[in-house]
Amino acid sequence: MSDVRDLLHRLARLLSTTPTVCDADAVAALLADLALVRRVLEGREIALMSRLAELADVDDSIDPERINAAATARPARAGAASARRARAATSSPELRRALDAGSLSGDFLDAWQTAIGLLPEHRRAELASLEASLVAVAIAERWTIDRFRDRLRHESRRIEDDGGQGRLDRQRRGAGVRAWTDRQSGMWCLSGRFDPETALSLQQRVADELERVFHGERPASCPADPLLAQDWLRARALANLINGLGGAVGDPEMIIVIDQRTYERGEHASTRVDCGGLEVPLDVIRAIAGRARFVPVVIDRHGTVIRQGAPVGSYRSVFDSLAHPVALDHGRTRRVASRHQRRAMRAMYRRCPVPGCERHVSLTEAHHVQYWELGGPTDLANLLPLCRHHHDRAHAERWQIEVHLDRSLTIRRRGRVTMSTGPPAAQWV
Numbered sequence: 001m002s003d004v005r006d007l008l009h010r011l012a013r014l015l016s017t018t019p020t021v022c023d024a025d026a027v028a029a030l031l032a033d034l035a036l037v038r039r040v041l042e043g044r045e046i047a048l049m050s051r052l053a054e055l056a057d058v059d060d061s062i063d064p065e066r067i068n069a070a071a072t073a074r075p076a077r078a079g080a081a082s083a084r085r086a087r088a089a090t091s092s093p094e095l096r097r098a099l100d101a102g103s104l105s106g107d108f109l110d111a112w113q114t115a116i117g118l119l120p121e122h123r124r125a126e127l128a129s130l131e132a133s134l135v136a137v138a139i140a141e142r143w144t145i146d147r148f149r150d151r152l153r154h155e156s157r158r159i160e161d162d163g164g165q166g167r168l169d170r171q172r173r174g175a176g177v178r179a180w181t182d183r184q185s186g187m188w189c190l191s192g193r194f195d196p197e198t199a200l201s202l203q204q205r206v207a208d209e210l211e212r213v214f215h216g217e218r219p220a221s222c223p224a225d226p227l228l229a230q231d232w233l234r235a236r237a238l239a240n241l242i243n244g245l246g247g248a249v250g251d252p253e254m255i256i257v258i259d260q261r262t263y264e265r266g267e268h269a270s271t272r273v274d275c276g277g278l279e280v281p282l283d284v285i286r287a288i289a290g291r292a293r294f295v296p297v298v299i300d301r302h303g304t305v306i307r308q309g310a311p312v313g314s315y316r317s318v319f320d321s322l323a324h325p326v327a328l329d330h331g332r333t334r335r336v337a338s339r340h341q342r343r344a345m346r347a348m349y350r351r352c353p354v355p356g357c358e359r360h361v362s363l364t365e366a367h368h369v370q371y372w373e374l375g376g377p378t379d380l381a382n383l384l385p386l387c388r389h390h391h392d393r394a395h396a397e398r399w400q401i402e403v404h405l406d407r408s409l410t411i412r413r414r415g416r417v418t419m420s421t422g423p424p425a426a427q428w429v
Helices: 004-016 024-058 064-072 076-090 093-101 106-118 121-128 131-140 145-160 165-173 196-214 226-242 260-265 282-287 315-322 339-348 388-396 424-428
Strands: 176-181 188-193 253-259 272-274 293-299 305-308 364-368 383-387 400-403 409-413 416-421
Touching: 004 024, 024 064, 024 076, 024 093, 024 106, 064 076, 076 093, 076 106, 093 106, 093 131, 106 121, 106 131, 106 145, 121 145, 131 145, 145 165, 165 196, 196 226, 196 253, 226 388, 253 260, 253 315, 253 339, 260 293, 293 315, 293 339, 305 339, 339 364, 339 383, 364 388, 383 388
Parallel strands: 253 293
Antiparallel strands: 176 188, 253 272, 293 305, 364 383, 400 409, 409 416
């Protein structure tokens, strides 16, 4: 466990310091204290639940999940999740030690168990053998949970070494949809899990139908706020498809991102296929080639789009398409980013470009760097894919964002630099 005196000192500082007298550095220090205390408490809960599990082994009247829910006044599902973590910790000693020390959060244990469970049984020991090294690097380099998950996916693909087919088979078996009515709002809710091959068509049909309803007549019930309207229109698009009213074709769409050296000299350096954030085996991409749309995009060494072709029906035609590039600049003739521009941003960015944000680019919205209402054009150089949260903040706090020639960013608030980041290519390292 983390040093008790240090932990008590941090807790005392948290409870005794008045936030209203803190400057930004003091608040950051207190948040770091809070994060450590929270991680240590998560570790203690796991230890306590492990003890309850031991007691339950010899006394059938003891129910760890029920005791947890009753003692913490949380729903039964929270007690069940805590019990699952405790069971997982017994087979993950390095993560257990990191949790006890407050070095990592329980999210890392959850991600580890998920990764182990997704591998076939005869392959799990190989990933388990990497636990100590991965935990050590995660602590030393202060990995986020998203980076840890990315590394686990990479190691799992390497271990299985079947082009992703085994993972896809398991994902097909794990598909499912839940439906329920929210007690508070009375709204009917849906939550679904689909394998990437199925999702390729589903997400494209929703995207195509969203494009159609976006340009159609909007009912009075559609919110006036453009960000809320996007969610409302997406719900309408899904309802149209379910009710057989949609006009979208929904052919799977993939962006072929070609590096400049490959385009000019055939030196395949870092060409990749983007499937909207989905990890689709290459064999599946080949199999659906006859009913897919391929969008060729050329990027330079910084990851900036320099040429983009129209969608074609065969990957053999991508270079022919690039001979007649599409327009990526529209000036003041339109306010909303075009589909071609949104594709270009998908090709450049892996996620929201604000430092520290892990939201995938497919979940972002086009932001005018020079605000539209101040004369900003709808040109690709003036657009950034910001997630909903940072898009809201950029407008509410009137961020001044400078996009340099390599698309690295400098973000200012009230004239002071608050954030900066490198070119898009850095996101793909």
